[in-house]
Amino acid sequence: MENYLILHCAPTLAGIKTANLFSYTFTSQSELMNSLLLVNEKLNSKGVYAEILRIRNSNALILVYRKSLLNSDFSRKGVKDFLRLCGYDGNLIDNFIQRLKVRFDCSRGFPHEIGLFLGYPLQDVIGFIENEGKNSKCAGCWKVYTNEYEAVRIFAKYRKCKNVYTKLFFQGRSIEGLTIAA
Secondary structure (H helix, E strand, C coil): CCHHHHHHHHHHHHHCEEEEEEEEEECCCCHHHHHHHHHHHHHHHHHHEEEEEEEEEEEEEEEEEEEHHHHHHCCCHHHHHHHHCCCCCCCCHHHHHHHHHHHHHHCCCCCCHHHHHHCEEEEEECHHCCCCCCCCCCCCHHHHHHHHHHHHHHHHHHHHHHHHHEEEEEEEEHHHHHHCCC
């Protein structure tokens, strides 16, 4: 699982992105739970958490996130109002994560508000919904409908982080050593 974390979550481990999402193929439920427990034991003290959002067959969809950054993102103007429209209530991140799991269970695809959990701008999430995923100015980690210049800069920063983290990890640096404390 650590390979997946480095390849898919380096910006979150580095503290420059709120969250990342990846699909993890497992051989047994106990192997999955043990891997997740080990990751959380290593990373929770640094403010990073891993949660299973959905399991289908032998694939788990895992969200790796920083609670502090989610709290900050969700306090931005309009975000909680938008989430309330999607059935989210309250102010606790743990409650929002639980509601997201329910939304995944009720959906065949991805609930569009997942973008807010991943740190995407609210206006881009709304733009994606209104345009049904079409007509974006550009695409990288997400489809961009508003500030193209800023998004391209962020995408480059995330790519560079992934490249550096991958190199360091495969040179022997530990996942704990690469994870920045909150």
